[in-house]
Amino acid sequence: MEQREDAPVELEADSVDVDAVAGVSVYEGDAVLTRGEMRITGDRMEVYTDEDGDLSHVYVDGTPATYRDHPENQPRPVHAEAKRMEYYTRGPERAHFQGDARLWQGDDQVTAETIDVDLEGQIMKARGAEGQRARTILYPTRREED
Amino acid sequence: MRRGALFPLATLGFIVLLSLLLTRDPTPPEPDTTEPPEERPDFFLEGFTMVDFDEQGQRRAALHGHTGEHFPGRGELEIVEPDLRMRSRDGATWEARAPFGIAEREGAEVRLFDEVDIHRPAQGTRPALDIATRNLLVDLRAGEARTTEAVTAREPAGTLRGTGMTLDYRTDRLRLHADVRGEYGLH
Numbered sequence: 130m131e132q133r134e135d136a137p138v139e140l141e142a143d144s145v146d147v148d149a150v151a152g153v154s155v156y157e158g159d160a161v162l163t164r165g166e167m168r169i170t171g172d173r174m175e176v177y178t179d180e181d182g183d184l185s186h187v188y189v190d191g192t193p194a195t196y197r198d199h200p201e202n203q204p205r206p207v208h209a210e211a212k213r214m215e216y217y218t219r220g221p222e223r224a225h226f227q228g229d230a231r232l233w234q235g236d237d238q239v240t241a242e243t244i245d246v247d248l249e250g251q252i253m254k255a256r257g258a259e260g261q262r263a264r265t266i267l268y269p270t271r272r273e274e275d
Numbered sequence: 276m277r278r279g280a281l282f283p284l285a286t287l288g289f290i291v292l293l294s295l296l297l298t299r300d301p302t303p304p305e306p307d308t309t310e311p312p313e314e315r316p317d318f319f320l321e322g323f324t325m326v327d328f329d330e331q332g333q334r335r336a337a338l339h340g341h342t343g344e345h346f347p348g349r350g351e352l353e354i355v356e357p358d359l360r361m362r363s364r365d366g367a368t369w370e371a372r373a374p375f376g377i378a379e380r381e382g383a384e385v386r387l388f389d390e391v392d393i394h395r396p397a398q399g400t401r402p403a404l405d406i407a408t409r410n411l412l413v414d415l416r417a418g419e420a421r422t423t424e425a426v427t428a429r430e431p432a433g434t435l436r437g438t439g440m441t442l443d444y445r446t447d448r449l450r451l452h453a454d455v456r457g458e459y460g461l462h
Binding site for chain 1: 365395400401402404428430431432433435437446447448449450451452453455456457458459460461
């Protein structure tokens with residue numbers, strides 16, 4: 130299977146507006162982004178390229194924006210959803226979920242105002258909104274899975 | 276009306292019908308074979324350039340052609356190998372080429388036929404952009420190029436494909452209208 134960092138980013142949508150000066154492309158209408166096993170969906174995606182002409186980051190708005198990935202060293206896929214999402218291709222590769230964010234893997238689940246995931250280091254940080262706390266539910270691993 | 280009175284009327288009608296049939300010419304009319312007058316160009320150009328200026332006298336576009344024939348009846352200039360250069364607001368040049376084209380409405384509209392290649396060179400931090408499509412209509416007054424055909428746009432960041440395009444070359448904005456696919460390689 131193609132290494133993650135070598136995998137191209139592919140997008141599909143109903144239409145796209147390209148601002149060739151600003152280096153921004155706005156995909157609209159059932160937008161889908163895929164990269165290897167990762168799949169992100171939303172109503173609208175803003176794709177930014179850097180001075181080298183590489184895709185640097187994507188802002189996703191959706192009802193909700195959804196995320197799915199299956200990290201190589203993990204038994205189950207990871208899912209997430211939020212009103213808005215940001216995906217960064219490097220520096221490190223990471224995702225930021227904002228607004229009714231929810232992330233789950235099997236039965237384990239985190240809900241918060243924002244969730245940040247370092248996709249390379251597999252590190253996650255959840256932050257509640259003002260006056261609210263992030264909630265995490267972790268189920269002890271079942272006996273047959275040890 | 277009694278039956279007796281109908282008989283003369285019917286006889287008269289029969290006689291009229293019979294005379295019509297006898298006097299009718301059976302041979303079908305000859306098809307009109309006269310050719311419409313062949314339209315002839317009133318002038319011919321070779322290795323030419325036409326420059327279009329806006330209301331402020333600013334150079335808006337330049338149309339080069341290998342050869343051109345002007346047809347007064349249609350008010351069109353038929354061009355072989357048209358090469359149209361269009362200027363964006365901040366000075367970038369978009370260049371569109373095709374094997375054949377037609378300039379009309381005193382050059383305000385240029386139609387490029389068959390394979391059309393559009394190129395915008397790199398400028399400053401902005402990378403080069405190449406677009407391949409077919410049958411493009413360029414409206415020099417509106418500063419737009421439009422097609423309903425398949426489009427492929429390539430720049431260093433990636434490749435965009437779709438169906439139908441509106442290119443606002445004055446503001447360097449491009450819109451693909453349907454079936455959009457984008458692929459970005461990460462170097």
